[in-house]
Amino acid sequence: MNDRLIIRGFEVVKEALEPAAQAAMVADLRDIARAAPMRSPVTRWGKPMSVKMTSAGRVGWISDRRGYRYEPTHPDGTAWPAIPHSILTLWRDVTGLEREPDCCLINYYGEGARMGLHQDKDEGDFDWPVVSVSLGDDGLFRMGGVERGGSTESLWLQSGDVVVMGGAARLAYHGVDKIRFRSSRLLPDGGRINITLRVVES
Numbered sequence: 647m648n649d650r651l652i653i654r655g656f657e658v659v660k661e662a663l664e665p666a667a668q669a670a671m672v673a674d675l676r677d678i679a680r681a682a683p684m685r686s687p688v689t690r691w692g693k694p695m696s697v698k699m700t701s702a703g704r705v706g707w708i709s710d711r712r713g714y715r716y717e718p719t720h721p722d723g724t725a726w727p728a729i730p731h732s733i734l735t736l737w738r739d740v741t742g743l744e745r746e747p748d749c750c751l752i753n754y755y756g757e758g759a760r761m762g763l764h765q766d767k768d769e770g771d772f773d774w775p776v777v778s779v780s781l782g783d784d785g786l787f788r789m790g791g792v793e794r795g796g797s798t799e800s801l802w803l804q805s806g807d808v809v810v811m812g813g814a815a816r817l818a819y820h821g822v823d824k825i826r827f828r829s830s831r832l833l834p835d836g837g838r839i840n841i842t843l844r845v846v847e848s
């Protein structure tokens with residue numbers, strides 16, 4: 647694993663995945679999206695999100711008019727696919743933890759998609775880190791502190807980069823301002839995939 651860069655408590659591992667490992671992970675993610683199709687969620691206020699999402703694992707993250715939460719099934723009623731070994735191995739390599747994540751949330755950013763500043767706080771125990779993996783196009787990742795409205799710092803994440811949000815950064819605000827559409831050739835139709843691995847229940 648490459649050196650870790652620490653920015654405001656966020657641990658950034660540049661080029662954690664080499665190109666062949668990125669391609670293998672994308673193939674695994676395509677299998678997941680076939681079994682549990684990507685959807686464009688709405689917020690509880692009914693505003694459509696610009697990313698498309700699906701999940702793997704024991705539970706998946708859902709947003710709809712009832713709010714944000716984890717659910718044991720896809721909105722179509724089927725169980726979420728298992729988290730692939732390629733992804734569990736990366737989790738273990740990066741965190742050194744025996745405990746496996748319960749959820750692998752998969753976000754797809756097409757041209758113009760973004761994700762507003764938010765905290766990941768729908769999980770039951772914030773002692774476990776969240777691990778985020780970037781695949782495909784570059785994404786401008788914004789990192790803040792635990793208070794809304796504080797100062798932030800941004801970094802372009804590239805395909806194969808991993809970010810660990812643990813410790814003080816576990817509840818820090820973060821978001822993706824924009825992507826550089828077609829900056830990578832990993833996905834034939836362009837776009838960026840981000841996966842986040844979360845322990846949901848302690």
Ligand SMILES: O=C(O)CCC(=O)C(=O)O
Nearest residue numbers: 753766778787822840842
């Ligand atoms: O796309 C990213 O890099 C971050 C995604 C994220 O923050 C989330 O899914 O909660």
Ligand SMILES: [Fe+2]
Nearest residue numbers: 764765766820
């Ligand atoms: Fe997040």
